[in-house]
Amino acid sequence: MTLQQLHYAITISEAGSLNRAAELLYVAQPSLSSALQELERELGITIFHRSGRGVTLTNDGVEFISYARQLYTQYENILEKYGQGGAIRRKFGVSMQHYSFAVKAFVEMTRSFDTSKYEFAIRETQTQNVIQDVGTQRSEIGILYRDEFNAPIIDKQLARNALAFHPLVTCPAHVYLWKGHPLAKRARIRFEELAPYPCLSFEQGDSNSFYYSEEILSMLDYPRTIKATDRATMLNLMVGVSGYMLCSGIICEELNGSDFVTIPFEGDSEHPNPDMEIGYIVKKNIVLSSMGERYLQELDRYLREIRADRR
DSSP states (O other): OOHHHHHHHHHHHHHSSHHHHHHHHTSOHHHHHHHHHHHHHHHTSOOEEEETTEEEEOHHHHHHHHHHHHHHHHHHHHHHHHSOOTTOOEEEEEEESSOHHHHHHHHHHHTTSOTTTEEEEEEEOOHHHHHHHHHTTSSSEEEEEEOTTTHHHHHHHHHHTTEEEEEEEEEOOEEEEETTSTTTTOSSEEGGGGTTSOEEEEOOGGGOOGGGOSSTTTTSOOSSEEEESSHHHHHHHHHHSOOBEEEOSOOOHHHHOSSEEEEEEEOOSSSOOOOEEEEEEEETTOOOOHHHHHHHHHHHHHHHHHHHHHO
16 A cells, blocks of 8 residues: 555545546556555455446445555645655644634744645634544644533543644633624623523534534523524624624624623522633644644634733
């Protein structure tokens, strides 16, 4: 098994057809088919189902491609860091819960690189997808949060995928509101004051467990709730139905606009205000790409500026 064969298999899985993969790889389709067959014989598995409509991964293929992507990504990262990368078109992806500050850091990172030579991807997605994307190296870095309630479940999933969690910032919960909301002028907001208004949260798909929620205090019984899948819809709901979110309070006004405010949440014995620990996840013992390193630098820089502004 060679690195070239791994690269071929990964490209075929992403392209969905041998013809399209051959075009992307600049190789003849018969040569690509031959290389794939040789790889499958050596491994003793069938990686792809072949049909007139293209190729799809078998169960063995899904597992193999996951390991192949991890290995080939590390090869590219090492080559970029210590060797001559040549004409390799480098890829970098980050998956995250819905944090505007993490998007802001991604924007700043991309400005440091020639986008004609790099392929970037940013994925605002559900919590389990963040873990899965980094676990399979679809994304190099993931951004999510832990607290004393969800940590046992999150840590178990991270361990299962050989991922390490690195804290970035710890912060108490804030209430995120439209500036025209009846509570927007309060210095602090208690839980009972929120009862007349719908609580907004990001949908977590088939695994819609409160352990995977992006919002703090997800285990509480809210009289009114609305779920959505993207930040733009959330902002519209804040205005349209006077909804609110319980979040970190770290909001990028440049991206979300200036029509919204964050107000400290005032906890009590029945409705505590535990700290949110936001951090990044990566595969254990990996070599980060230059894009990954720069992205973390931008995250750290932006969060330092936020902390300084709050003093």
